[in-house]
Amino acid sequence: MKLLHFNAWLAFVRFLFTGAVAGCLAFGAAGLTYRLGVAQAEFSVEIKEQPAPVITFDETITLKLTATSTVPVVDATLAIRMTDAQQRTYWGKAQLRNPSTELNLTYQLDMQQWSAEAFSTLEYWWVFTDAEERVISTQPQTFQYVDNRFQWRTLTDGRLTVYWQMGDDRFGQTALQAATDGLTRANQLLQTTLPDAIAVYIYPDVESLRATFGPADPAWMDGKTFPKWNTIAVSVPDDVNALTRLSTEIPHELAHILIYQAAGGEAGYNNLPQWLNEGLAVFNEDNFGAEQAELLTAARQTNTLPTLERLCFNFSADQSQAIVAYAQSGDVVRFIQRTHGIRRLNDLIRAYADGLDCDTGVRRVLNLSLSELEQEWAQATFTPESNRATFYDVNAWTWLAGVIGVSMLFLMLVFLLGQRGKPANRMI
Structure with a gap:
């Protein structure tokens, strides 16, 4: 009886073992079949044609792609972004009538819905999904979002390239010379690394320039810098004032590019007080001086001169107040340069x-509070002219007077010694 039970138990164990082995083999075979099936239905996309994006500046960007896939694509999405630190990505679904292995895609990006900064570098790629929710992406492509509304004329010296649309060759040469001089001055002041290539766009009027503005830019502004893209844009008509305007606007905006470099990029640049950032740019203008002094004197007399603390942040959107803020900032920078030196400006x-x-930076570098800096600047700026020659003028006159005085004393001494050595005249 025990033997019978043992044999039954042994048969049961054999049954379980045989079933387990069969199950494992079946599962393995099924897994192998699945893997083979995936390999046979590999998801890949081959690009046949990808033409350059078609830009209608400030309106649309049209992107196209022709490709084939190994399995039907059920979803196609365009991804596009600026190649800057913010990495804002726009995702837009392309229209597919039916899942297909033949892809002829067109996506028109509305620039009123997604605004890219003028002159920025953009990158885009396509993302495809199949019925099994597998995803594959194309390699990113880059292009520059340029203002192509006009037929630009160009002139370059290798590093600087000037773009203009109205005016003859002499206008372009004058603009390039203003850019060269302005860049040289700014580099002497800031002593930073120069970009390999800088673009200077010159518009004939503010209305044409305005399409490059951001939403926060005031409408009256006649120049803008795009420091991430080493590009500036200014409004200068080809008239009798062109030379003065070019030598003012272009050096101002170019200074911002070098300030951006000196600050180490976007984060440092955005933390600069407005009075320092704009003041350095105004100080770099070719014609900075007497006109700003008259403006500041008038503002002081009417008690409309802002405090330096107020100028730490964005200037007023009111044009008349902003003009005073720019002039004051430039004069404060000039005061620091004269009394503390270029090195302290860079510090x-x-x-x-x-x-x-804003206050702590001045305390660390100049050992002054912001209000003390303002007081010293005001005292130097608004003291009557007869009592405030510059440090350099005072020392020059003092040195000259000293030389003359010493020379006269020396001559008198020589004369007296000569008289002592002569015999006295006698009456006979």
Whole structure:
């Protein structure tokens, strides 16, 4: 009886073992079949044609793609973004009538819905999905979002390229010379790394320029810098004032590109006080001087001169107030350069780029509070002219007077010694 039970138990164990082995083999075979099936239905896309994007500036960007896939594509999405630190990506679904292996895609991007910065570098790619929800992407392609509304004339010296649309060759040469001089001055002041290529766009009027503005830019502004893209845009008509305007606007905007470099990029640049950022740019203008002095004197007399603390942040959107703010900022920078030197201006840029606030940066570099700096500047600026020659003028006159005085004393001494050596005249 026990033997019978044992044999039955042994048969049961054999049954379980045989079933387990069969199950494992079946599962393995099924897995192998699945893997073979995936390999046979590999998902890949071959690009046949991808033409350059078609830009209608400030309106649309049209992107096209012709490709074939190994399995039907059920979803096609365009991804596009600016190649900057913010990496804002726009996703747009392309229209597919039916799942297909033949792809003829067109996507028209509305620039009123997704605004890219003028002159920025954009990158885009396509993302495809099949019925099994597998995803594959194309390699990113880049292009520049340029203002192609006009037939631009160009002139370059290798580093600087000037674009203009109205005016003859002499206008372009004058603009390039203004850019060269302005870049040289700014580099002497800021002593930073120069970009390999800088673009200068010159519009004939503010209305044409305005399409390049961001939503926060005031409508009266006649120049803008795009420091991430090493590009500036200014409004200068070809008239009798062109030379003055070119030598003012272009050096101003070029200074911002070098300030951006000196601040180490976007984060440091955005932390600079407005009075320092704009003040350096105004100081770099070829014609900075007497006109701003008259403006500041008038503002002081009417008690409309803003405090330096107020100028730490964005200037007023009111044009008349902003003009005073620009002039005051430039004069404060000139005061710092004259009394503390160029090195301290560069130290200020680095201090603010490190994250210091408006007052703390001045305290660290100049050993002054912001209000003390303002008081010293005001005293030097608004003291009557007869009592405030510059440090350099005072020392020059003092040195000259000293030389003349010493020379006269020396001559008198020689004369007296000569008289002592002569015999006295006698009456006979």
